Amino acid sequence: MSEKLSSGALETIMRGGEYTEPVVQVLSIKKMNSGSGQPEKDRYRIYLSDGQYTVSHAMMTAQIYAKAGPKGLPRFSIIKIIRSMTSVINNTDGRDSRVLLILDLELLKDGDEVGVKIGDPIPYSEAASARPKPSGTGPSTSVQAEVEPVAKRMKLATNGTNGTYDGNTTLGGHITHPISSLSPYHNKWIIKVRVMSKSDIRKWENARGSGQLFSVDLCDESGEIRLTAFGTTVDKYYDVIQVDKVYYISKCQVKPANKQFNTVKNDYEMTMTSDTIVEECLDDDMKNLQIQYNFVDIAKIAEVEPNSTVDVFAIAKSYGEVNSFQAKTTGRELKKREVQLVDKSNATITLTLWGQQAENFNGFDNPVVLLKGARVTEFGGGKNLGTTSSTLMKVNPDMEESFTLKGWFTSAGSSALYNDLSARTAGGGTGSYNTPWLTFKEVIDQQLGSINTASGDYYMVKATVLLIRSENSIYKACPTDGCNKKVVDNNDGTYRCEKCQQDFQNYKFRLLCSMNVGDWSGNQWVSMFSDEAEKVIGMSAQEVGELGERDPDGLSKMMESLNFKEFILKCRAKMETYNDEQRLKTVAVKVDPINYKEYNAYLAKKIRDLIA
DNA sequence: CCCCCCCC
Numbered sequence: 262m263s264e265k266l267s268s269g270a271l272e273t274i275m276r277g278g279e280y281t282e283p284v285v286q287v288l289s290i291k292k293m294n295s296g297s298g299q300p301e302k303d304r305y306r307i308y309l310s311d312g313q314y315t316v317s318h319a320m321m322t323a324q325i326y327a328k329a330g331p332k333g334l335p336r337f338s339i340i341k342i343i344r345s346m347t348s349v350i351n352n353t354d355g356r357d358s359r360v361l362l363i364l365d366l367e368l369l370k371d372g373d374e375v376g377v378k379i380g381d382p383i384p385y386s387e388a389a390s391a392r393p394k395p396s397g398t399g400p401s402t403s404v405q406a407e408v409e410p411v412a413k414r415m416k417l418a419t420n421g422t423n424g425t426y427d428g429n430t431t432l433g434g435h436i437t438h439p440i441s442s443l444s445p446y447h448n449k450w451i452i453k454v455r456v457m458s459k460s461d462i463r464k465w466e467n468a469r470g471s472g473q474l475f476s477v478d479l480c481d482e483s484g485e486i487r488l489t490a491f492g493t494t495v496d497k498y499y500d501v502i503q504v505d506k507v508y509y510i511s512k513c514q515v516k517p518a519n520k521q522f523n524t525v526k527n528d529y530e531m532t533m534t535s536d537t538i539v540e541e542c543l544d545d546d547m548k549n550l551q552i553q554y555n556f557v558d559i560a561k562i563a564e565v566e567p568n569s570t571v572d573v574f575a576i577a578k579s580y581g582e583v584n585s586f587q588a589k590t591t592g593r594e595l596k597k598r599e600v601q602l603v604d605k606s607n608a609t610i611t612l613t614l615w616g617q618q619a620e621n622f623n624g625f626d627n628p629v630v631l632l633k634g635a636r637v638t639e640f641g642g643g644k645n646l647g648t649t650s651s652t653l654m655k656v657n658p659d660m661e662e663s664f665t666l667k668g669w670f671t672s673a674g675s676s677a678l679y680n681d682l683s684a685r686t687a688g689g690g691t692g693s694y695n696t697p698w699l700t701f702k703e704v705i706d707q708q709l710g711s712i713n714t715a716s717g718d719y720y721m722v723k724a725t726v727l728l729i730r731s732e733n734s735i736y737k738a739c740p741t742d743g744c745n746k747k748v749v750d751n752n753d754g755t756y757r758c759e760k761c762q763q764d765f766q767n768y769k770f771r772l773l774c775s776m777n778v779g780d781w782s783g784n785q786w787v788s789m790f791s792d793e794a795e796k797v798i799g800m801s802a803q804e805v806g807e808l809g810e811r812d813p814d815g816l817s818k819m820m821e822s823l824n825f826k827e828f829i830l831k832c833r834a835k836m837e838t839y840n841d842e843q844r845l846k847t848v849a850v851k852v853d854p855i856n857y858k859e860y861n862a863y864l865a866k867k868i869r870d871l872i873a
Numbered sequence: 874c875c876c877c878c879c880c881c
Contacts, residue, residue, distance in 0.1 A: 652878095
């Protein structure tokens with residue numbers, strides 16, 4: 262039994278037409294080394310037959326070749342071409358011809374089993390097929406119209422011109438290369454690509470100088486790549502290159518990608534040079550090539566690792582104003598806007614937009630928001646989304662799914678209850694999500710208190726109460742809600758709050774306890790305000806205050822009785838200068854009973870880390 | 874040639 266070849270398929274394809282999953286025969290195959298020494302970069306040139314015509318201008322990458330299986334593609338193998346693209350080549354004699362790039366295939370029958378060439382195919386050439394066919398024996402006449410010369414469809418942009426079209430330098434009609442074939446070893450190529458995303462223009466100034474840049478992430482059917490423009494090419498191309506449009510691009514510098522900063526799936530990235538040519542392709546025949554999204558339900562982001570990127574398709578349930586502030590680390594002026602996203606997974610997450618994206622965002626009327634490559638972050642135990650320079654955001658994208666989602670929101674989503682992934686859990690539990698667990702010795706060794714000098718350094722510790730100072734642990738405070746300022750006794754039955762600038766008939770007791778706490782490695786004096794001290798003492802500040810007034814010895818005894826109690830503390834350490842002396846001031850900002858499940862999980866992890 | 878992706 263023999264497989265039936267798709268007679269005529271290759272002619273259709275090589276004329277730029279579509280043919281769904283043609284079945285063809287491999288007549289020979291030849292490996293072409295990339296010269297890079299990396300086998301995965303090798304290409305295979307393949308000689309194909311559909312039983313009617315043969316095509317020798319066909320290629321595939323090593324990755325696609327590997328799909329044939331361990332035996333590869335022996336002569337006479339029959340394959341199904343699942344995906345392919347052609348590149349137009351403009352020969353020196355002015356005629357178009359095409360190269361077929363196979364992007365996916367399936368081996369139907371091993372060549373060793375087939376054993377013969379099927380049919381009596383003749384070499385395909387555009388010239389031959391364009392000729393009037395000999396009656397009876399020639400190929401079918403149902404071919405598409407001749408490929409339209411591309412040059413007249415081109416607009417714009419060769420280097421150094423005022424934008425007028427120069428017929429000699431247009432890229433359309435020349436061979437185009439797949440992104441996957443780009444490497445630093447070849448520089449004569451033209452790619453035809455869709456712009457997936459475009460960054461803001463960023464200006465910088467550092468020790469090595471100053472400048473400006475922007476970058477675009479590009480894709481074609483074979484892959485994706487980042488292109489960055491510096492200096493004057495920024496001015497020249499920033500407005501020209503637009504997201505979602507298709508361009509011919511040539512003469513860029515190709516270099517190994519810095520994977521640390523570039524998550525685009527390519528070993529290389531590109532930089533524009535003064536020779537770079539960018540031309541918009543107006544006859545977008547890359548309809549097949551749409552940007553690929555891998556949407557994740559908002560609820561699922563709970564399980565996503567921080568710092569990874571996700572694609573999200575959601576509704577902006579609400580949005581805030583643009584806020585400006587100075588970055589603590591760089592001093593740079595930052596602008597952000599927070600948007601509340603919801604989707605059918607009944608979860609909500611906060612999206613933070615930055616820079617231009619924040620300014621331009623219009624969240625009126627609960628638009629659909631599409632994000633590609635949004636960054637997942639963790640804060641206070643909750644998850645957030647943020648945009649980066651390479652995040653693509655579309656508001657109300659022109660897609661059928663937009664209507665579906667919008668319909669869901671209008672009918673059900675606007676009144677649904679959502680699980681808030683961005684909710685911070687520091688208020689419950691021990692809030693240990695971002696705060697490191699340390700011993701008191703590590704706190705000293707790592708010089709906590711001197712790292713983040715503005716806000717202090719936080720750490721978690723399991724600590725034992727060694728001594729609580731009962732003297733000066735209680736004070737009379739302003740009765741105004743939330744004031745808590747110490748009042749001055751006017752000695753006339755009234756009490757003065759300087760902060761509220763008011764005299765009161767009464768006061769409330771507050772605690773400011775200084776206590777020495779320790780673990781196996783050392784000890785530390787910490788101070789604790791009312792809310793936390795009450796949890797250690799097990800009495801309200803009011804009760805403690807009244808006890809102190811009534812029975813100072815009883816207060817001391819009570820405080821002593823607390824020794825050797827254990828708690829989980831969240832501490833803030835800050836180095837302060839006092840009388841020209843540096844000392845570490847520590848506030849226990851949170852006190853919790855020991856949650857053994859959580860604490861043991863931390864210990865178990867610590868043991869695993871020690872073993873590893 | 875950047876390489877920051879920020880803040881609470």
